[in-house]
Structure formats: C-alpha cells, structure tokens
Amino acid sequence: MAAYSRGQVEEFLYYEADLLDSWRMKEWYPLYTEDSEYLVPPIENPDADKETALFIINDDFHRLTQRALRLTKKTAHVEWPRSKVRHLISNVRIVDQQPTEIRVEYNQVVYRAKRGMDEFVCHVKQTLVPDGDSFKIKSKRIILDLHALRPQGQISIIL
Amino acid sequence: MNMPLERGPDGFIRDDHQNSEFLVQRKAFTSEEVLAAEREKIFSTCWLYAAHASEIPEANDFVSRKIGGREVVVARDADGNIGAFFNTCTHRGAMVCREPSGNSRAFVCPYHGWTYDTSGAMIGQPADGGFPDGFFDNGKKDLTKVAHCDVYRDFIFVNFDAAAGGLVEYLADAADMIDLVADQSSIGMEVTEGRHDYSMEANWKLLLENSADGYHAVTAHASYFDYLQATNGTFRADFNPTDVGGRCYSLGNGHAVIEYGAPWGRPVAQWVPQWGDEGKVAVDGMMAGLVERHGEERARRIAEKNRNILIFPNLVINDIMALTIRTFQPISTGYLEVSAVSLAPKEEHPDVRKYRQYNFLEFLGPAGFATPDDVEMLQICQMGYQNMPEVVWNDISKGMNRAENSGDDELQMRSFWRRWNELMSA
Numbered sequence: 001m002a003a004y005s006r007g008q009v010e011e012f013l014y015y016e017a018d019l020l021d022s023w024r025m026k027e028w029y030p031l032y033t034e035d036s037e038y039l040v041p042p043i044e045n046p047d048a049d050k051e052t053a054l055f056i057i058n059d060d061f062h063r064l065t066q067r068a069l070r071l072t073k074k075t076a077h078v079e080w081p082r083s084k085v086r087h088l089i090s091n092v093r094i095v096d097q098q099p100t101e102i103r104v105e106y107n108q109v110v111y112r113a114k115r116g117m118d119e120f121v122c123h124v125k126q127t128l129v130p131d132g133d134s135f136k137i138k139s140k141r142i143i144l145d146l147h148a149l150r151p152q153g154q155i156s157i158i159l
Numbered sequence: 160m161n162m163p164l165e166r167g168p169d170g171f172i173r174d175d176h177q178n179s180e181f182l183v184q185r186k187a188f189t190s191e192e193v194l195a196a197e198r199e200k201i202f203s204t205c206w207l208y209a210a211h212a213s214e215i216p217e218a219n220d221f222v223s224r225k226i227g228g229r230e231v232v233v234a235r236d237a238d239g240n241i242g243a244f245f246n247t248c249t250h251r252g253a254m255v256c257r258e259p260s261g262n263s264r265a266f267v268c269p270y271h272g273w274t275y276d277t278s279g280a281m282i283g284q285p286a287d288g289g290f291p292d293g294f295f296d297n298g299k300k301d302l303t304k305v306a307h308c309d310v311y312r313d314f315i316f317v318n319f320d321a322a323a324g325g326l327v328e329y330l331a332d333a334a335d336m337i338d339l340v341a342d343q344s345s346i347g348m349e350v351t352e353g354r355h356d357y358s359m360e361a362n363w364k365l366l367l368e369n370s371a372d373g374y375h376a377v378t379a380h381a382s383y384f385d386y387l388q389a390t391n392g393t394f395r396a397d398f399n400p401t402d403v404g405g406r407c408y409s410l411g412n413g414h415a416v417i418e419y420g421a422p423w424g425r426p427v428a429q430w431v432p433q434w435g436d437e438g439k440v441a442v443d444g445m446m447a448g449l450v451e452r453h454g455e456e457r458a459r460r461i462a463e464k465n466r467n468i469l470i471f472p473n474l475v476i477n478d479i480m481a482l483t484i485r486t487f488q489p490i491s492t493g494y495l496e497v498s499a500v501s502l503a504p505k506e507e508h509p510d511v512r513k514y515r516q517y518n519f520l521e522f523l524g525p526a527g528f529a530t531p532d533d534v535e536m537l538q539i540c541q542m543g544y545q546n547m548p549e550v551v552w553n554d555i556s557k558g559m560n561r562a563e564n565s566g567d568d569e570l571q572m573r574s575f576w577r578r579w580n581e582l583m584s585a
Contacts, residue, residue: 040526042353044259051513054353054501057526058517066386070528075381078535148356150496154534155526 003097009104009128010092012135017087020158025068028158029061032137033129038064039141040155046143056144056155067158078156083114085157101138102128108142110159118152120159121145170584172576173552179560181573182552185544188362193583194492200582201472202227204320206329208474208486209233209243211502212313213349219264219277223256225488225496226317231305232256233315236278237264243308243317244279249300266302275302312341313348314484331411336468339461340478343427344504345448350484351516355499357525361537363473363489366497367575369533370475370485371417371467373405373567374557379536383522383529387423392433393518394422405465405566407558413471413578415571421465423480426515427504428462434514441508469571471578481519493541499523 019028032038040057041048050058059067074080088109096103104126112118127139142159149155171193173182187193210222210233221234223246230246232255246254248268255266255275265282267274272285279302281295294300307318309326314337316326327334341348359366369375377384387393405419424431428446430439449458468476475485485499501519503512521527525534543550555576558568 043356044354045352048352050516051509052352052516054351054355054516054524055520056353056355056524058520062390063521066389067528069389070382070386073382073385075385076532077379077382078531148358148496149525150356150358151360151494153358153360153525154531156531156535 004094004102004130006092006094009094009102009135010089012128013089013092013104013106013126015134016137017089021085021087023071023082023085025071025158029065029068032061032064034061036061036064036137037139037141038067038158039139040144040159041141043144043146043148046141056149057142071158076156078154081114083112083157085113086111087159100129102130102135104128108159110157112152112157120152120155122159124159170580172580174573174577176559179556181554181556181559181569181576183555183576185547185551185553187579188364188541189492189544189547191492194489196583197489198228200585201579202319202489204318204323204582205472206307206309206316206318206323206326207472208314208470208484209308209317210315211348211350211484211500212241212310212315213347213505214260215241217262220260220262221256221277222260223254223258224498227319228488229305229319230254231317232266232279232302233308233317234277234279237276240278241308241310241315242278243305243315244302245305247303248273249281249302250284255302273300279304312337329412330470331414332408333410333412333414333416333468333470336410336414336416336466336470336476339466340468340476340482340502342453342457343445343449343461343482344506345452346505348482348502349505350500351503351512353501353516355520355524356497357534358490358494358496359534359537360494361534361541362492363487363495364575364579365537365540366487366495367469367473367475368555368572369537370477371415371469371571372569373407373417373419373467373565374569375536376567379532380529382532386521386528390433392431393424395424395429395431407564407566407568407570409570409574413575414469415574416466416468417566417571418464418466419566421463421479424514424518425462425465425480426482426507426511428458434510438508438510438514441511444508445504445511467571469575471575477523480522481515483519483523485523497525 038059070076090107092106095105108122108124110120123143125141128135129138171184171187207227215235218239223232232246233243248255250273253270255268265274274283276282281300305317306321407417409415428442430442466478477483482502483499487495487497522529555569555572558564564570
C-alpha cells in the first residue's frame with residue numbers, strides 16, 4: 001500500500017488554494033472527481049445529512065463546476081470587481097489512508113478583501129483519491145467556526 | 160446634528176397618481192431618527208413573526224431570538240401552551256436563556272440563580288433569607304410576558320403593544336396566503352434542520368423590497384439563469400415562458416404578494432425531470448392529496464404557482480422552488496440581520512426533500528447563485544444613499560399606470576411603503 005506523506009498532501013492543498021487565490025477557476029474544478037461533493041454544512045450541526053438538512057453549500061460536480069464558471073463572469077455581480085482572496089492552511093493531518101482514499105483534515109482561514117475584510121475561519125475535511133503523481137478531491141467539507149454568517153453576510157467566493 | 164425630517168405633502172413618500180409616479184425619500188434608509196421612530200411606531204405596534212410551532216413541538220421546548228429589537232424566548236410550557244417572554248432576569252437583567260433552542264424544564268439565571276419555569280413563572284432562588292414573606296408571590300417576579308403571543312396555522316407571532324388588535328385582523332388577506340402554505344401538508348408543515356443566519360450592510364427595508372421584486376431578476380440574476388440553462392432537467396418540459404406573467408396583489412395592512420407561474424420544479428407539487436421517476440411518483444401523490452383535500456382549482460394554485468409573500472413589516476414567505484420563512488431585524492440604519500429556514504410538509508418523500516433542500520440553497524441561500532448578488536445590490540444601494548444631500552428620492556413607480564399589476568411591477572413595494580408611511584406619520 002502506497003503511503004503518502006503529509007508533505008505530498010500539503011503540496012496538493014496549497015496548489016488548490018493557489019488556484020482559488022489567483023482566480024484560476026477553470027483549473028480549479030478539474031481537481032474534483034465526477035462523483036465529488038463540495039459542502040458547507042449548517043453552522044449549528046456540521047455533521048448534518050445533506051439529503052435532509054438545509055446546507056449552506058451542497059454542490060455535486062455539476063454545480064461546483066457551474067459555481068466556478070459563474071465566478072468568471074461579470075454578471076456574478078458580487079465578485080465584480082473581483083475581491084482579493086487568500087487562503088491560509090495549517091494543522092494538516094492525514095487521519096486515514098487506504099489504497100484508494102486518503103482522508104485529510106486541516107484548519108483554514110480565508111480572507112476576502114473588498115471594501116472591508118471578511119474572514120472565514122474553518123476546519124476542512126477532505127477525501128482525496130490518488131491520481132497519477134497527485135490527487136483528486138472526492139469530498140471537501142468545510143466546517144465554519146463562525147456563530148453565523150455575520151458580518152460576512154454571504155459566501156461569494158470558494159472556500 | 161439631525162436635520163429635520165422633510166416629510167413632504169405625503170409624508171416620506173410622494174404618491175402621485177396623476178402622473179403615475181411613486182417616490183420614497185432616501186432618508187428613510189439612512190436616518191437614525193427614522194430608525195428610532197420605526198422602533199416605536201412599527202416594531203412596537205405591529206405583529207412580528209417569532210417562530211414556527213414545529214420548532215418547539217414538545218412541552219418545555221424553547222427558542223430564543225432577537226425580535227423587533229428585543230431578546231425574546233418563545234417556549235411551550237409544561238402543559239404544551241405556547242408563550243413568549245422577555246429574555247431578561249427580573250432581578251438584575253441578565254439573559255436567562257443563552258441557547259438558541261433546546262428543551263428545559265427551567266431557565267436558571269446564571270448570575271444569582273433566580274429560576275423560572277417555561278411559562279416564565281419564578282419558581283425559586285438560592286438564598287434562604289433577605290426577602291420578606293410573600294416577596295415572590297402573585298407572579299410579581301415572573302419573567303415579563305410579551306404583551307401578545309398568538310398563532311396562525313403554526314406561524315407564531317408576537318406583539319409588544321398591549322392595545323394591539325388581533326392577529327387575524329392584522330394579517331388581513333395575507334392569512335389566505337399563509338393558508339396556501341399550510342395547506343400543502345395533510346399533517347402539518349415543519350421547519351427543517353439547518354438555518355441560514357446572515358447579514359447585510361443595508362437598511363432592513365431594502366431586503367423587504369428585494370424579497371418580492373420580479374423586475375430585478377433578469378439583470379441582477381443573469382448568472383443564475385445561465386446556470387439553469389446549463390443544467391438539465393430543472394425546468395418543466397412543457398413550460399411556456401409567457402406563462403410566468405403573474406400578478407401582484409395588495410393584501411391589506413401593508414402586506415402584498417406576487418403570484419406567477421413556476422418554470423422550475425415545486426416539491427408541492429410540480430415535478431421536473433431532475434427529480435427522477437421515484438420523485439415523480441412522490442410529487443404526483445402530493446398532488447392527488449391536494450386535489451382530494453382542496454379540489455382541482457385550489458390544488459393547482461397551490462402546486463403550480465409561485466408566491467413571494469410580504470407580511471408587514473419584516474416577514475417574507477417565499478413559496479417558490481422551496482419554501483422559506485425569512486425574517487430580518489434592523490440592527491442599525493445600515494445593517495440588518497436575516498434568519499431564514501426551509502419549511503416542508505412533514506410527510507414529504509425523502510427524494511423530494513433532498514431536491515427541496517438542494518434547490519433552496521442554490522437560489523435562496525447566502526452561498527447560492529443568486530442571494531450573494533442580492534446582498535451586493537442592497538449594499539451598493541445603501542452606499543449610493545451617501546449622495547443623499549443632492550439625490551433625495553427613490554423611484555418605485557413601475558406598474559402605477561396599470562389597473563392590474565404584473566409580477567414584475569412594483570405594487571407590492573408601494574403597498575408596503577404606503578402602510579409604513581401611514582404608521583410613521585401618525
């Protein structure tokens with residue numbers, strides 16, 4: 001069984017973050033598998049079931065692709081002019097490793113500057129699958145360490 | 160220094176029927192004086208939405224939340240009766256409930272231990288002396304009850320004005336709209352798990368206007384319609400865009416609705432291919448139940464029409480691709496807090512529930528494909544009002560020259576503003 005190092009995983013996470021920070025949306029969504037999910041569960045219950053509960057974000061591959069493509073348009077008014085985005089990632093841990101799946105958890109702060117500054121403090125759980133020398137993302141679940149989406153008011157960027 | 164309010168001949172608005180022009184003073188969105196007057200004349204006299212009965216189904220269930228500038232607990236007491244009281248200890252004022260929801264037989268003030276039951280009655284405190292006999296008798300130190308708390312079809316409202324009239328009278332024709340929501344289930348509607356609690360740097364009335372605005376969709380939500388077109392199976396196969404049309408109705412007391420054809424699926428009860436064959440069986444079953452309970456005509460109205468319902472002053476029920484109960488509170492002239500939940504029939508099939516939630520967040524949620532653009536629009540309006548010394552008026556005239564307003568006219572906003580102006584000028 002191939003053992004992946006934390007360094008390899010971190011390299012990949014930083015790459016994803018860089019694509020988002022540099023607004024390379026059309027390179028971002030191909031990091032995801034066709035059966036992937038991109039989730040922000042309800043703040044009050046991060047373990048909620050996406051089939052029954054109202055999530056903040058519950059994208060399958062089609063919708064996360066469309067989410068990325070929307071952000072390339074001027075008609076995505078909230079992000080035109082575009083905000084400045086910076087992802088900071090730390091406390092990366094591989095919590096489980098199987099030949100076909102690696103489960104990773106890390107902490108993340110995302111800054112969004114536009115007029116003022118929004119901060120999104122989160123804990124992220126990703127499920128990666130090996131893909132050649134790198135990985136693809138099968139699941140990304142972003143747990144917001146916020147009391148409410150206040151004063152951010154919205155999530156208009158990709159966390 | 161506050162400038163005096165320039166009320167003009169019609170108060171804060173200019174309602175010019177002769178020239179079909181309706182104007183609102185931008186000061187209504189920015190003035191501290193106006194907000195203070197709203198707190199007194201609107202939020203202290205109108206019935207305000209507080210909670211849905213399904214959020215507190217059992218005895219001793221409670222929710223605590225900000226309502227009309229107050230901190231309020233809405234609870235079912237040990238006998239199952241719904242009541243509302245102010246979340247402040249009668250001793251020294253600390254909030255006795257610090258959880259947003261839960262079940263508890265008692266609220267114990269964490270400061271000195273004064274203890275209350277879920278009807279608000281004081282039931283004890285830890286000291287064994289220092290108070291004369293009978294000091295706590297006759298409810299003298301009970302939590303203060305909100306003047307009125309009443310329920311219409313499981314929608315719980317409160318009113319802080321002891322002299323207020325009844326809830327049903329207040330709701331006027333908006334009660335019929337709540338009926339069209341409540342009638343979607345044979346056993347009752349429920350608020351589902353997961354709340355959207357967010358905020359906007361905008362005056363609260365901007366969100367009221369935006370929540371039933373058919374006119375802005377094509378421009379503000381162009382990217383949402385791009386998404387729908389790129390997504391298979393989200394529209395009715397036989398949908399004809401000319402069917403959207405729709406109408407706008409004033410419902411009395413400042414309430415209003417826009418009602419129009421639904422191009423997309425409605426969990427109750429208009430199936431679209433995205434929901435699959437099993438979903439079709441479930442939705443058809445819901446439709447059959449509607450016809451049985453309400454007859455063909457009313458069933459089709461419930462099932463096939465979208466309704467964006469405005470209930471004065473700060474409740475929005477959008478019955479569209481999902482059902483949202485959205486309420487919002489002014490925190491300052493330029494900042495509001497929104498809370499929204501998803502309402503659904505208790506008996507809903509899991510496949511349909513899944514798509515209800517999936518579609519809700521995509522259009523109605525703060526991280527969806529539309530609401531963030533609404534937030535941006537409202538915030539840039541509020542910023543635009545900084546030009547008020549020179550630019551004084553907003554225009555809300557669309558449709559004023561027509562006898563019947565269509566779904567993309569602005570009668571619903573004028574209904575709100577006329578009532579607002581009436582209360583504020585009183």
